[in-house]
Amino acid sequence: MSIIVSPRLRAKALTMLFVLSLYCMFACAPEKGVQVNLIPEPVSIKSGIGYYKLDSAKVMKEGLDSFVHGKIDFSLKDIGEEGYILSVTPEKVELSATTSAGLFYGKKTICQLLTSQGLPCVEIKDYPRFPYRGMHLDVSRHFFPKEEVLKLLDEMAYYKMNTFHFHLTDNGGWRIQIDKYPKLTSMGAYRVEKDWQKWWEGSIREFCSENTPGAYGGYYTKDDIREILRYAAERHIKVIPEIEFPAHSDEVFVGYPELCCMGKSYTSGEFCIGNEKTFTFMKDVLTEIMELFPSKYIHVGGDEARKNEWKTCPKCQDLMKKRNMKSVDELQCYIIQQAETFLNSRGRTMVGWDEILKNNLDSSSIVMSYRGQRGAIMAANKGYRAVMTPGEVLYFDWYQAEPRTQPQAMYGFSPIKKMYSFNPVPTDSVVAARNEELVKSKPISPDTMMYIQPQNAHRIIGVQGSTWAEFIPDEEHLEYMIFPRLLAVAEIAWTPQQNREWQSFKCRVNTHIPQLKQRGIRPFTFSDEMELTTRIVSDRKGVEVTLDTEKTPVEIRYTTDGSEPSKHSSVYEQPFILNKETLVKAAIFKGDQILGKVLEKQVSVSEEIKNYYEYHD
Ligand SMILES: [Zn+2]
Numbered sequence: 269m270s271i272i273v274s275p276r277l278r279a280k281a282l283t284m285l286f287v288l289s290l291y292c293m294f295a296c297a298p299e300k301g302v303q304v305n306l307i308p309e310p311v312s313i314k315s316g317i318g319y320y321k322l323d324s325a326k327v328m329k330e331g332l333d334s335f336v337h338g339k340i341d342f343s344l345k346d347i348g349e350e351g352y353i354l355s356v357t358p359e360k361v362e363l364s365a366t367t368s369a370g371l372f373y374g375k376k377t378i379c380q381l382l383t384s385q386g387l388p389c390v391e392i393k394d395y396p397r398f399p400y401r402g403m404h405l406d407v408s409r410h411f412f413p414k415e416e417v418l419k420l421l422d423e424m425a426y427y428k429m430n431t432f433h434f435h436l437t438d439n440g441g442w443r444i445q446i447d448k449y450p451k452l453t454s455m456g457a458y459r460v461e462k463d464w465q466k467w468w469e470g471s472i473r474e475f476c477s478e479n480t481p482g483a484y485g486g487y488y489t490k491d492d493i494r495e496i497l498r499y500a501a502e503r504h505i506k507v508i509p510e511i512e513f514p515a516h517s518d519e520v521f522v523g524y525p526e527l528c529c530m531g532k533s534y535t536s537g538e539f540c541i542g543n544e545k546t547f548t549f550m551k552d553v554l555t556e557i558m559e560l561f562p563s564k565y566i567h568v569g570g571d572e573a574r575k576n577e578w579k580t581c582p583k584c585q586d587l588m589k590k591r592n593m594k595s596v597d598e599l600q601c602y603i604i605q606q607a608e609t610f611l612n613s614r615g616r617t618m619v620g621w622d623e624i625l626k627n628n629l630d631s632s633s634i635v636m637s638y639r640g641q642r643g644a645i646m647a648a649n650k651g652y653r654a655v656m657t658p659g660e661v662l663y664f665d666w667y668q669a670e671p672r673t674q675p676q677a678m679y680g681f682s683p684i685k686k687m688y689s690f691n692p693v694p695t696d697s698v699v700a701a702r703n704e705e706l707v708k709s710k711p712i713s714p715d716t717m718m719y720i721q722p723q724n725a726h727r728i729i730g731v732q733g734s735t736w737a738e739f740i741p742d743e744e745h746l747e748y749m750i751f752p753r754l755l756a757v758a759e760i761a762w763t764p765q766q767n768r769e770w771q772s773f774k775c776r777v778n779t780h781i782p783q784l785k786q787r788g789i790r791p792f793t794f795s796d797e798m799e800l801t802t803r804i805v806s807d808r809k810g811v812e813v814t815l816d817t818e819k820t821p822v823e824i825r826y827t828t829d830g831s832e833p834s835k836h837s838s839v840y841e842q843p844f845i846l847n848k849e850t851l852v853k854a855a856i857f858k859g860d861q862i863l864g865k866v867l868e869k870q871v872s873v874s875e876e877i878k879n880y881y882e883y884h885d
Contacts, residue, residue: 302388305776306380307755308428308762311351316389318358324384336378338363338371350430350504351395354378356387369504370395373428380426398692400655400730401761402431402508403754408438408519409464409737411457411486416743418499420750423789425503427758432500432507433567433732436488439518439537440464440737441475443487444509448552451523454478458485464738465676474534475522493560508619509561511553512569514539514546514603524549529581538573541599542583550603551610564617565634568607571621573600601627608633619655622647638734641694648720648727656692657732662757664735664749669795676739677749684818685799688756688773691765692731693720733757744790751784751791752777778820794818796856796864802871803843804880810847811873815840815854822863826854835860846873 302315327335338352341364347353352365352374363374377394381387403424405412421432436444442456458476461467462484476483488496500507518537521528527549529540539546557566575596578584584599593599604627608618612630619634622643629635635654637644644654656662659680666680720728733754740746755777759768784791799816815824824840825833833855840854850871856863 302383304381304388304390305779306377307773307776307780308759309767309772309776310377310392310394311764311767312393314391316357316391318389319383319386320356320358320361320389321386322382324382324386327382332375332378336361336363336375338365338374340365340367340371342366347393347395350399350428351393352377354390354392354394356381356389356391358389361387369430372425372504376426376428396428396762397764398728398730398761400431400732401429401758402433402655402657402730402732403429403750403757404433404435404657404732404734406435406438406440406735406737407443408435409440410462410741411441411443411484412737412743412746413486414488414492414496416746417496419788421496421500421503421505423751423754423784423787424505424758427755428762429754429758430505431730431732432505433510433734434507435510437510437512437519438516440468441485441487442519444493444557445487445489446553446556447490448556449524449549452520453487455523456519457487458483460484462741464741468738475519490560497561506563506565507561508563508565508567509557510567510569510619511557512571513550513607514541514600515571515573516569520549529577529584536577538575538577539603540581540583541578541603542581542585542587546603547606550607554607554610555614558611558614558616564615565619566611566616567619567636568604568611569621570600570604570624571638572623575600597626625650625652634729636732642718644692644728645718645720648724651724651727653727653729655730655732656690656728657734658690659734661687661690662731662733664733664753665737665739668749668753668792670797673795675745675748678736678739682753684753684756684777684794685770685774685816687733687753688760688768688770690731690760692760693725693728693765731757731761747790748792751789752781752794753792755780774818775820798824798854798856798864798867800852800854800867800869800871802876804877805845808877808881810845811871811876812843812845813852813871814843815867817856819856823857824854825857826852828852833857833862833866846871848873 304315322335344353344364344366347366347370349367350369350373352363352370354374354377355362363371365371365374377392378387381390424432441459442452446452454477456475458478458480459467460476460480460482461470467473497507515538517539521536522533525531525533527539527543527546528536530536554566578596578599588599604620604624608630611618617632617634619636622635622637622639625635625643625646629652631651633652635643635647635652636657637654638657638659640660641656641658644656647654661682663678663680663682665678666682667674667677668683735750740749759773781791781793795818801814803812805812815826825837826840827833827837828850830851833853835857851868852871853866853868855866
């Protein structure tokens, strides 16, 4: 198996573990036995003493399957279809599950446990929190070759993720061979400018043929797709294809201008809804897609239609009159409904971005919430299944560190701690409590409710990290944006909320970064920035200050007397309490050297206490 770490690196990792256990103290101190660093954290784990001896060189040569067999046991309770039970003692390794997927995940855990000494003794019972554990990839704005997709599927599987949302079409280029419409790829898959922003905002925003000198782009042939699907299936990953309707389709009209309202290329990004040919095209393309993809779920986009041309297009206006539609919004609902009916008639289920909630949807359809969490909350309360991928927390194309230190990204800021802190089913939050109060005083409709009613919580089927590729020009940068944040999404999706804790995850993810590199991934390796947070301690006595970093183990030194931190300043070991106004200065040290910037923050103790009690009294 390619995922097994080399002995040299393992020895290094063990040294690191030792150092870690010294530095992390209470945060990730081993309870007993051997420290393990599993991601995602299992439902229950008991560490024992000692190892089951496994010859790591032999494992590397012959693969894990020749050592660990695992058995399917239908009588197992409470672990569902993807769970497993693993028991490692010095004498034997026992792995059992109710399906081959469960055994697969059990083996992934074994891979993560393996050290140069063998397998540490553990008892693990494990199963996922959500059935949908997804990653989305936009291959339109920039194209990523098949090999990169396979590499990502390997990493998804390693972290027990099971759904790959393949965003195959958008205004940056059409990326999949469709036999009936060859001009989609011969005319809409290449452009002369690679840089998306330069191209999109420049004077020549046009596509070109593959043979044009300097042409940038590409597409997957049907054989490429079959290979990707086979590879994914072997790793228990479902692939959901997305074909965008009715918007984000500029690239379609280069070869088939008759499908947009003006009948001319580069005049619109939206299909003409009044034109019957649009629906012939949609059904033809979706038919070829369904022939290729076994996925029950087919994504049809549905987002961000501007609807400008529909207002004046004679064909669109005719359809509105015929069907007694009051606004162009109903044209959007009309095409989504056509897609839904067609997919359902073929035994498939429609998935769409949260705009599809404007439709009177079939009860089977799935809503993907990207404009915040609102779409998923509303969908669940109305009885639909929903996937959480709110832009403000789960987009991999947002900045992961101070923007001035980073290559250009989308405007938002989603460092790994923020991403990790996301709970996809916030029924237990303060918001929920406030809303309950409101519900008691007057009824609230599902449209305005800001929380998921507990009885609808099960309709949130999962969570997805989404990768829009406008500012991601190549594979190296793609990996830099996705990793290690993907590990946070994997743990959100798998681990029970009560088992998730930032300090523990932080320690574990730091041990996974060298492993990612060992497997050929080029991750972001965390910044040297520090975060200072405060919390009011009881009895209005003071403010507790916490200093945090993404990297660990690190040495933080700090002062509270206004002086610059030096190698002689106090070492930060745990949160400390301030009783009066204080200027805190802190820095990360490597020997005598300060890494990154010195953090300076005036902690206004009396003000913080005053504000807190004004709000809470
Ligand atoms: Zn039209």
